[in-house]
Structures are given as C-alpha cells and as structure tokens.
Amino acid sequence: MVRQPGLKPTVPAHLRVGMWLRFGGATGRTPNAIPRGFTRNQQRKEFSNGQI
Amino acid sequence: MARFDYPATGAWSAGQPSGTRKFLNFPADRPIALDSGKTLQDVTIAYETWGELNAEKSNAILLCHAWTGDSHAAGSAEEGSPTPGWWEGLVGSGCAIDTDKWFVVCTNSLGGCQGSTGPASLHPQDGKQYGSRFPVITVRDMVRAQVRVSDMLGIDVWHSVIGGSMGGMQVLEWAITFPHRVRTLVPIATCLQATAQQIAWGAIGRRAIRLDPKWQGGDYYDAAIGEGPWQGLAIARMIAQVTFRSDNVFTDRFGRELADMDADYNGLGLWDKFEVENYLDHHGDKLIRRFDTNSYLIIGKAMDLHDVARGRGTLQNAVSRIAAPVLSVGISSDILYPTYQQKQIRDMINDVGGTCEYVEIDSPHGHDAFLINLDQVGKPLTDFLTKHAI
Numbered sequence: 260m261v262r263q264p265g266l267k268p269t270v271p272a273h274l275r276v277g278m279w280l281r282f283g284g285a286t287g288r289t290p291n292a293i294p295r296g297f298t299r300n301q302q303r304k305e306f307s308n309g310q311i
Numbered sequence: 312m313a314r315f316d317y318p319a320t321g322a323w324s325a326g327q328p329s330g331t332r333k334f335l336n337f338p339a340d341r342p343i344a345l346d347s348g349k350t351l352q353d354v355t356i357a358y359e360t361w362g363e364l365n366a367e368k369s370n371a372i373l374l375c376h377a378w379t380g381d382s383h384a385a386g387s388a389e390e391g392s393p394t395p396g397w398w399e400g401l402v403g404s405g406c407a408i409d410t411d412k413w414f415v416v417c418t419n420s421l422g423g424c425q426g427s428t429g430p431a432s433l434h435p436q437d438g439k440q441y442g443s444r445f446p447v448i449t450v451r452d453m454v455r456a457q458v459r460v461s462d463m464l465g466i467d468v469w470h471s472v473i474g475g476s477m478g479g480m481q482v483l484e485w486a487i488t489f490p491h492r493v494r495t496l497v498p499i500a501t502c503l504q505a506t507a508q509q510i511a512w513g514a515i516g517r518r519a520i521r522l523d524p525k526w527q528g529g530d531y532y533d534a535a536i537g538e539g540p541w542q543g544l545a546i547a548r549m550i551a552q553v554t555f556r557s558d559n560v561f562t563d564r565f566g567r568e569l570a571d572m573d574a575d576y577n578g579l580g581l582w583d584k585f586e587v588e589n590y591l592d593h594h595g596d597k598l599i600r601r602f603d604t605n606s607y608l609i610i611g612k613a614m615d616l617h618d619v620a621r622g623r624g625t626l627q628n629a630v631s632r633i634a635a636p637v638l639s640v641g642i643s644s645d646i647l648y649p650t651y652q653q654k655q656i657r658d659m660i661n662d663v664g665g666t667c668e669y670v671e672i673d674s675p676h677g678h679d680a681f682l683i684n685l686d687q688v689g690k691p692l693t694d695f696l697t698k699h700a701i
Contacts, residue, residue: 306564309597310397310682311377311476311555 330391357426375474
C-alpha cells in the first residue's frame with residue numbers, strides 16, 4: 260500500500276498488527292478465542308535443546 | 312490415508328543429503344567384537360570434523376554425543392542435519408572449544424541412526440535393515456568403534472575426550488579401557504555405573520515401545536507412512552523428557568496453564584490438555600521425525616548396561632586405570648544424574664591417586680543444562696584445556 264503524502268498513521272505499524280491480531284486476525288475470532296501467541300508457544304516447546 | 316504423517320523411521324539413509332557428514336567404512340575382514348560375544352561386520356561410522364589437525368597430531372579433541380545426538384555437534388541446521396549442532400556456540404572459531412586451535416571430531420555412535428551402523432542400517436548379508444537382528448551393544452563397544460576411527464584418522468592420542476550424559480559414559484570408558492590414548496578427560500552429567508533409578512526410567516520407555524503393535528518386534532521398516540511405531544517412541548520420549556528437566560523449571564515455564572484459551576475450553580474434559588502436555592507432545596513428535604525407534608532402544612539399553620566395573624572386579628579397580636587428569640562436571644538441578652554421581656567420580660579418582668577436579672553448573676534446567684548453559688560449561692572447559700595444553 261502506498262501511503263498518501265502528508266498522512267501519518269496514528270498508530271505505529273507494529274501496534275496495528277498487534278491490534279489486528281488481538282481482534283482475531285484472519286480468523287475473525289473474538290479476543291477470548293485467540294490462541295496463545297505462536298512465538299511464545301514455540302519458545303515454550305523449544306526451551307529444551309532436545310538432543311539428549 | 313494415514314492419520315499422522317510420521318515416517319516408519321527417522322533414520323538417515325544413503326541417498327539422502329549427507330550434509331557435513333563424512334564416513335569411515337571398517338574393512339570387511341575386521342568385524343567389531345562386541346561385549347555380547349557377537350560381532351558386527353562392515354561397520355560404518357559417520358563423523359564430522361572442525362579445525363585442522365596439526366603436524367604433530369597433538370591437537371585432536373573427540374566429542375561424544377548423548378542418547379539422541381549425532382555427529383552434528385556444531386553448525387547450523389542444514390539439509391541432511393535438521394537440527395543445529397547440539398553444542399553450537401560452544402564449538403567453533405573463538406568459542407570455548409576453539410576450532411582455530413583444536414581439531415575437533417564427533418562421531419555418530421555405533422547403534423545410532425544418523426549414518427553410523429545401527430538397527431536401521433542394511434545388513435551386509437541380505438541388504439535389508441538389521442531391525443530385530445541388531446545385537447545389544449554397550450558403551451564400551453561404542454568406544455571400540457571410536458578407537459577404530461582414531462586409528463583410521465591417524466590420531467594416536469586425543470588431547471581430550473569430552474561428552475555429556477551418554478557421551479560422558481563414553482569418556483569414562485575411554486579413560487579406563489584406553490588410558491594411554493587420552494591426555495585429558497571431561498565427563499559431564501554422567502556416572503560410573505547406571506543406577507537402579509536410571510535403569511527404571513529406561514525400562515518404562517522400553518515397555519512403551521514394546522507394547523506398540525506397530526513396532527512389530529523391531530521389524531517395521533517397510534511400514535507405510537503413519538504405520539510405524541511412532542506411538543511407542545513418542546511415549547518413551549515424553550517420559551524421558553520429564554527426567555531431563557526439573558520441577559522448578561517446569562513450574563516456571565508451564566505452571567498449571569491450559570493448552571488452549573478458547574472461551575469454551577475449561578480444561579475439565581478428560582483429554583483437555585495442560586500446557587506441559589503440549590510440550591511433551593511436541594518433543595515426542597520431533598523425535599519421531601529425526602530418530603529411529605530401534606536405535607532408541609539399543610542405545611538406551613547400552614546406557615542401562617553402563618558399568619565401568621563390568622569385568623574389572625570393582626569400581627576402584629576400574630577407576631585406578633585412569634591415568635589422565637579429569638574434569639568432572641555436575642549440574643545442580645539434575646534429577647537423572649544427580650551431582651553425587653559426578654562427585655563420586657572425583658572422589659574415587661582422587662582416592663586411587665589420580666587427578667580429578669569437580670565443577671558444578673548452577674542451573675535450574677536439570678540434565679539438559681549441559682546443552683543450554685553453555686557459558687557455564689565453556690569457562691571451566693576452556694580453563695581445563697588450556698591448563699593441560701602441551
């Protein structure tokens with residue numbers, strides 16, 4: 260998307276993405292239905308080296 | 312269509328990308344004699360190297376991996392090696408094991424499944440996987456295979472042999488079986504002989520695999536996708552994974568959190584999951600895709616059979632053969648190989664006139680800490696190697 264000259268977004272890009280996710284992202288689900296953040300879940304699962 | 316897309320085995324096989332692996336094939340007329348009285352012919356050992364061997368061949372270090380590790384001790388994940396090196400960050404240029412200085416070798420252990428001869432390898436007589444025909448091996452047998460590798464690489468004496476968990480068992484067998492071929496030794500989070508509790512954990516995992524009908528007594532290599540013994544291997548791995556960590560770190564990471572936050576998910580269903588279950592499922596799933604069930608059994612049994620006193624009378628007799636300085640490393644929160652075992656290594660070696668230092672990694676991460684707290688592993692390791700450098 261090309262931003263129009265002189266128009267500044269009121270919310271920084273990373274927060275807009277966060278808000279979009281918070282309100283369901285592409286799933287359209289309500290906030291309560293949002294699964295835990297994928298990154299955090301992956302970190303939780305991967306916190307073991309896994310090569311013993 | 313299979314419900315799960317798990318392969319019958321996660322073993323590496325010829326024809327797949329070999330990554331940074333190299334291979335040594337033992338002469339067909341020189342089989343390996345095993346502790347069981349059986350022999351293995353046409354043995355191949357996969358290995359990787361880092362750094363350069365100097366002209367005097369005095370700067371070689373052998374790394375020994377743990378149960379499901381392999382020769383990929385350092386380096387990134389790549390085609391042929393789906394996971395980063397198990398000591399990535401500890402081994403490399405400028406690292407604690409500095410490959411600008413040391414020539415580092417890591418072999419995939421005998422019985423393994425990432426290029427070395429193991430149950431998923433093809434039997435030289437009929438070209439079909441060994442499967443149930445693969446003999447029980449011991450840690451001492453693994454070391455005998457490593458000695459062959461040393462000979463083929465032209466390394467008479469290793470400056471150091473280093474390893475954790477099962478790798479540490481190999482270190483101790485090197486120290487006792489081939490004392491004239493090692494200059495220093497670093498066994499980490501390991502023991503002189505497997506204890507009843509360690510064997511008990513192993514036995515539960517073995518039972519889980521044996522009860523999986525798709526294990527088929529060990530001859531499952533022709534199974535279709537999803538029809539291999541993945542259930543048994545996953546359960547065995549889930550059990551082991553609990554023993555690799557500590558109560559504190561599980562509480563810290565997962566607590567009592569549920570695995571799903573859907574509004575209608577209250578966790579009261581019999582099969583609704585806690586977050587920690589997701590973690591165990593994940594590690595079971597990962598192992599199925601990169602390991603072989605029979606290798607898991609064979610290597611696990613080798614660990615249970617580990618006893619440096621076997622055939623040597625007593626532990627004192629065995630330990631008295633150690634001639635090289637030893638750095639024994641323990642982990643404060645290790646519930647699988649508690650620190651009394653690494654202190655026992657120190658005390659017994661010193662009691663019989665040897666030289667052994669003890670260092671403890673202060674970590675909540677349990678047995679896994681030697682693969683996680685690399686700063687705490689690296690510092691004493693560097694100091695020890697430097698202190699005993701030629």
